[in-house]
Amino acid sequence: MAATLDATLTHVTARRVAPHRAVAEVYIRKLADTQQSVELRVAVMGANEAGKSTLIGVLTQGELDNGRGSARLNMFRHLHEVKSGRTSSLSHEILGFDAQGNVVNYGCSELMTAERIGERSAKLVSFLDLAGHSKYQRTTLHGLSGYCPHRAMLLISATAGITRITEEHLGLLLALDLPFFAVISKCDIAAAGVQPVLRRLAELLQPHNKRPLLITDENLARNCVAPQNLILDTIDNGEDEDTPKKEEESSMERVCVFPVSCVRGSGLNALHAYLLALQPPNTRHTTQQESCEFQIDEIFHVGESAGPVVGGLMARGQLYEGDNLIIGPFETGEFRRISVRTIYRNRARCGGVRAGHCASLGLAIPPGERGGMRLRAGMVLLGVPEGEAGKPMKFGACVGACKSNDQAKEIVLNHQQSRDKSKNRKNVRRKNKNLLQDIANVESSLTKTIDNDQNIYKSDSEGVDKIEDAYRSDSDCEKDKLSEGECTCRDAVLLEDPNNPRGCMFFQASVHVLRHSTAIYPGFQCTVHVGNVRQTAIIEGILSRNNEVRAGCGASLVFRFARAPEYLVTGRRLLLTAGQGTRGIGRVTQVFPYVP
Structure with missing residues (x-):
């Protein structure tokens, strides 16, 4: 009976009252339906003291802030966060809407726990509170990479304006091509600071064919999710000189901007309407049919x-x-x-x-x-794989045309010998450009290096060969010199077996460096973020002519994890960081199974 009602039955106690009769005490719990609610994950980003935790607390608790941070206390997880007022760890909060569009977190007499909010909600908005201070940038990048948010909410303080950290977070969102909207906080004490923020935001978004759109009412917030051409926009007012400018603005993508105040509550209704109208991307027919x-x-x-x-x-x-x-x-x-x-x-x-x-x-x-x-x-x-698990690794011929390449060959085979050797590197000074200017050509660079419709293992126009040659023997390279065009590296290349998944220590990725003060050479250590993987990696090889890569340029890099093997999938996005001044973005192009 419990299974018919989609519930679980747990046995507590039982007592026999007659030879053929007994009384049992059981606990029945109704299971939550996985199809009953729509979940939208929103990552909250912005500079420190922009009011990220305060805004999440006001949206989810329904109580306005007192101007001294009372609404953010429930967002903190550690004592030092309460004392300093800075978020240092990832925290989650949910906002539920019923079928009529009403918020279910508050408005009733009973205490609404996360379990009750999930049961009564037709749509859930999960907020991921990210750290804004530069000291905790690795935590912020891990949240963007590991939790795969559908949208991002960029918070900008009206008093401080767009700071360096705000520009850095904005650059990451543009590089990741993650849809986002902006919220201008503290409008009650700095109403005059809204327009300067809009002008500065328009300057930063213009190179990316985007423009900010100020949202002040609920109807406009609902319409901007599914843009519609207004009747007034189609009427010719006789000003032909402004027509090209209007056509250019209409072709640009709009970024919604909400001015709010967590003390007075202004602008919160429009933000609620916008969150209710947002829908997550439909991945039901793609990712759900794949393996677990x-x-x-x-x-x-x-x-x-x-x-x-x-x-x-x-x-x-x-x-x-x-x-x-x-x-x-x-x-x-x-x-x-x-x-x-x-x-x-x-x-x-x-x-x-x-x-x-x-x-x-x-x-x-x-x-x-x-x-x-x-x-x-x-x-x-x-x-569990369908085939036999635990069988030996398969070897076979590599994918693509075989060519000898001494540079790629020495990357993996000789990394043990050159691990303790230090190389003299020249420090080349360059001007520190704006991060947004460095990522202007990221999409074209990644498209040129990684083409999903073509063979990603073929060499590029500069004569850079594939990394599979690193696993080939010397005799095979000699045979290639005698007979070009024929694959002779059979039984020399490790192949990925879907029936025998393994971790990897070496992997290859096409990376575009967004920002770095000097050139990057082999041996450079960085932190790699790929999904839930966050580990220090060493660049063992750079497949380029100069064996280096600089800011604004892209190259195919060979990484080696420093501690333990990780499970990577070809085609996933990669984030590269080192300190507070190095940023890179790319995709994994090849994974080499690890066999001790």
Whole structure:
């Protein structure tokens, strides 16, 4: 009966009252329907002290701020955040709307927990509060890369205006091609600062064919989600000289800007209407039909007897309670079997999750693996392969035309010998350009280097060969010199086997450097963000003529993880950072399975 009602039945106590009669006490819990609500993930970005946590607190709690940060107290997770007022970790809050468009977080007498909000909501908006201080930039980048937000809300203070950190966050959003809208906070104490912010924002967005649009009422907020041509815009007023300018402005993409005040409450209704009208991208027919992949971001240990609890994002496929999966990669690059015991979404138990949902999974570790299975953030849960798991790696011919390349050949084979050697590098000074100017040609650079419709392993116009040659033997290279055009590297190249997934230590990516003070040479250490993976990597090779890459240029780089193998998928976006002055963006083009 409980299964028919989509509920779970838990046995509590039982007492026998007669030889053939007994009384049992059970606990029945209704499972949350995974299809009943639409979830929209919004990343909140902006400079420190712009009011990000305060705005999230006002939107989700329904109480205005007192001007001294009372609304942001529930957003903080650590004591030092309360004392300093700066967010240093990722925090989540949800805003629910019912079928009539009313906010369900408040407006009733009972206490609304996250579980009740999820049950009564037809649409959920999940806010991801990111850190704004430059000290916690790695946490901010990890939130953008690991949680895959559908939209971004860029907060700008009317008192401080657009600062350097604001320009940096804006540049990241433009480089990632992530849809976003802006919110100007603190308009109650600096109403005159709205227009200067709009003018500066228009200057920054103009090179990217975008322009800001000020939203002050609810009707305009609903219409800007699905733009419609107004009747007044089609009437000829006889001013022919302004016609080309109007046509140019109409072709530019609009970025909505909301002036709000968390103390007086002005502009919050328009922002609520806009969030209600936004819809997440439709990935139901693509990622849900693929194999299961759950990216692990956090790990919790509830008790000694219970198994670990992992939290993260369902990247593709579907997952249900009781499914048998494989988890990894471990230090040897292999995956091990595990099963799912329970699934929770928004602190409410549910029977399953689908692609695009954030959830927490209770895992059941096999008895023989409890002592040696050490889980860490960055691992993934995959579906059990259909073929035989654990079989030896396959070797075969490489993809594309075979050519000898000594530079790519020495990248992997000789990295152990050159690991302790230091190279004399010349420091070449260059002018520090604006980040937005450096990323003006990012899209064209990535399109030129990575073309999904063509073979990504072919050499480019500069004569740079593919990295598969690094796994070829000397005899094969000699044969290529005698017979060009024929693939003779059979049984020399490691191939990815979908029936035997493994982690990788080496991978190749096409990267466009957005900002760096000098040139980047082999041996450069940086932090790589690919999905839920965040680890230090070493550039072992740069496939270019000068063996270097500078700001504003792109090249194919060979990376090596410094600590442990990771699971990467070809085609995923990559973020590269080093300190506070280096930024790079690209995509993974080749993964080499790790075999110890």
